[in-house]
Amino acid sequence: MHRVPSVMPSYHKRPLPPGCIAFSSEEGRAVFREALALGTMESFFPLVEQFHTQAEPAFCGLGTLVMVLNALEIDPGRAWKGPWRWFSEEQLDCCRSLDDVARDGITLTQLACLARCNGARADVSFAETSSLEALRAAVREATSRAKDDHVVVAYDRQTLDQTGSGHFSPVGGMHPDRDLALLLDVARFKYPPHWVPLEALHRAMLPVDPTSGRSRGFVTIRREHAVAPVAALHEADWAEVERFLRDLDGTDVLVLTGCLREGVSSTPPLLELLRRPDLPETVRQHLARLRAQATALDARPPPL
Known part of the structure; x- marks a missing residue:
C-alpha cells in the first residue's frame, strides 16, 4: 500500500457530525429537491457556478468573498491572469495584508x-x-432571489461539533419548512457542502471572536458598483475614489487603519493614496467626515 510521506500529521477530509446533512447524501438531495420546489434555492445557482476552495487554511473569509463577488458579477477592474479580470483571493488586500490574513484570518467587520x-x-x-x-x-430573502444578494455567515465550528474554530461560509439555499440552511463550505478539503438547522447556526454565531471581542454573525452582501472601486486606487481615479469614500463610514476607517496600528508590513493601497498631497477638495471633505466619525468611535486618532 502506498503511503504519503509527511513530516507532520496530515488529514484527508473530516466526517460531518450528526447534526449536519451532507448535500450529496440521499437525505441532502431530498432536502434540495424540496427546497427547490419551495423557491428558496435561487442563490444556489450563481454561487455554485463560482464554488471555490479556499487557498490557505485561514482564507475562509477571502475564499467565501471571492465566491460572492464573482456570483454578483462585479468587475474587479484589474487583471487576474493574462487579460482576464476575475476575483481571486490575492486581490483582496485593500484592508489587510495577505500575510496577516494567512496568519490570523479576518473578522466579520473586515470581511464587510x-x-x-x-x-x-x-x-x-x-x-x-x-x-x-x-x-x-x-436567509429567506437572499435565497428567494437570484443574483440580487447573498448571505455570508461567520460561526464557531466547535458549536456545530465540527473541528476547528471560527469559519465563514456563503449560504447557498434554505429549506423553510425544515428550517435548514445550506452552507457551501469553502474548506472543501475538510467538509462537503451541508445542511444545518438555522437555530444551531445562530447558536454557533454567539461565541465571542477573540480577535474582535464581539460575537460572530452574518453579512448580507449585494452589488453596489459594476466595477470594484478599489480598482480606482491604482490609477488615482478621483471621481471613483470619491464615490468609494461616500459609501464608507467611521467603522470602515477603523478597520483600514487598525491594521497599521498592528504593524502590518505594507500600507493598504487606500491609505497610500489618501496620504497624497494632491487630493481634490471633495475627497478632503469626505476624509474630514470619516476622521470625525472614526474619532467618535475610537479615542485614538486615525492615521489618515
Whole structure:
C-alpha cells in the first residue's frame, strides 16, 4: 500500500457530525429537491457556478468573498491572469495584508470592509445584537432571489461539533419548512457542502471572536458598483475614489487603519493614496467626515 510521506500529521477530509446533512447524501438531495420546489434555492445557482476552495487554511473569509463577488458579477477592474479580470483571493488586500490574513484570518467587520472596497454593499449583523428570526428572514430573502444578494455567515465550528474554530461560509439555499440552511463550505478539503438547522447556526454565531471581542454573525452582501472601486486606487481615479469614500463610514476607517496600528508590513493601497498631497477638495471633505466619525468611535486618532 502506498503511503504519503509527511513530516507532520496530515488529514484527508473530516466526517460531518450528526447534526449536519451532507448535500450529496440521499437525505441532502431530498432536502434540495424540496427546497427547490419551495423557491428558496435561487442563490444556489450563481454561487455554485463560482464554488471555490479556499487557498490557505485561514482564507475562509477571502475564499467565501471571492465566491460572492464573482456570483454578483462585479468587475474587479484589474487583471487576474493574462487579460482576464476575475476575483481571486490575492486581490483582496485593500484592508489587510495577505500575510496577516494567512496568519490570523479576518473578522466579520473586515470581511464587510473588503466587500465594500470591491464594489458590494455589506450589511453586518452581529449575533449578540441580532436574533434567530433576523437571520432566518435574511436567509429567506437572499435565497428567494437570484443574483440580487447573498448571505455570508461567520460561526464557531466547535458549536456545530465540527473541528476547528471560527469559519465563514456563503449560504447557498434554505429549506423553510425544515428550517435548514445550506452552507457551501469553502474548506472543501475538510467538509462537503451541508445542511444545518438555522437555530444551531445562530447558536454557533454567539461565541465571542477573540480577535474582535464581539460575537460572530452574518453579512448580507449585494452589488453596489459594476466595477470594484478599489480598482480606482491604482490609477488615482478621483471621481471613483470619491464615490468609494461616500459609501464608507467611521467603522470602515477603523478597520483600514487598525491594521497599521498592528504593524502590518505594507500600507493598504487606500491609505497610500489618501496620504497624497494632491487630493481634490471633495475627497478632503469626505476624509474630514470619516476622521470625525472614526474619532467618535475610537479615542485614538486615525492615521489618515
